[in-house]
Amino acid sequence: MDGSIKTGLRGLFKVNVLQNLPEKIKSLRAGLISVEEFQTWINSASADELKLVPQGILLRLKRGGMDKVMLASVNILPDCVNCHGIYRQGVFESRNEHASCSKYVDQAVQGNVLVSIQKPKWYKPKAGQLGPESYYSCTSCGSIWNLVEPERQCNGLWERIA
Numbered sequence: 001m002d003g004s005i006k007t008g009l010r011g012l013f014k015v016n017v018l019q020n021l022p023e024k025i026k027s028l029r030a031g032l033i034s035v036e037e038f039q040t041w042i043n044s045a046s047a048d049e050l051k052l053v054p055q056g057i058l059l060r061l062k063r064g065g066m067d068k069v070m071l072a073s074v075n076i077l078p079d080c081v082n083c084h085g086i087y088r089q090g091v092f093e094s095r096n097e098h099a100s101c102s103k104y105v106d107q108a109v110q111g112n113v114l115v116s117i118q119k120p121k122w123y124k125p126k127a128g129q130l131g132p133e134s135y136y137s138c139t140s141c142g143s144i145w146n147l148v149e150p151e152r153q154c155n156g157l158w159e160r161i162a
């Protein structure tokens with residue numbers, strides 16, 4: 001009897017801790033806490049509390065700069081039905097694909113599913129990203145998306161960056 005109660009409590013505790021981590025990352029993404037505050041919190045959490053988080057991701061969360069932490073956040077925070085289905089994520093295969101994605105993104109902005117935002121200060125565009133970029137935040141879940149225009153050999157891309 002005692003044993004099963006203990007196991008039950010421990011299970012509950014783990015769920016709570018895992019709910020804390022996404023909440024903390026959301027606060028960080030929304031600019032409510034600093035990366036230093038976030039890392040003070042995560043570095044004081046016990047190994048047991050965070051053991052369901054993959055090692056590589058955990059290291060980035062604990063020691064990385066804001067760019068690394070936000071990159072890792074994509075693996076922890078889900079996007080939502082509103083922003084997930086706007087367009088397939090990744091590099092476009094053609095100029096036409098960019099044109100369709102761009103049209104859907106415009107519609108999402110008009111429908112207030114996305115809002116246009118400034119480039120996040122922490123974001124470092126990838127080496128192959130040549131064209132002008134625009135950034136959007138989902139009004140439902142807070143995910144941040146990046147739309148890159150075609151330029152020379154690059155057809156552009158649509159990607160969730162936080």
Ligand SMILES: [Zn+2]
Pocket residue numbers: 079080081082083084138139140141142143
């Ligand atoms: Zn969303």
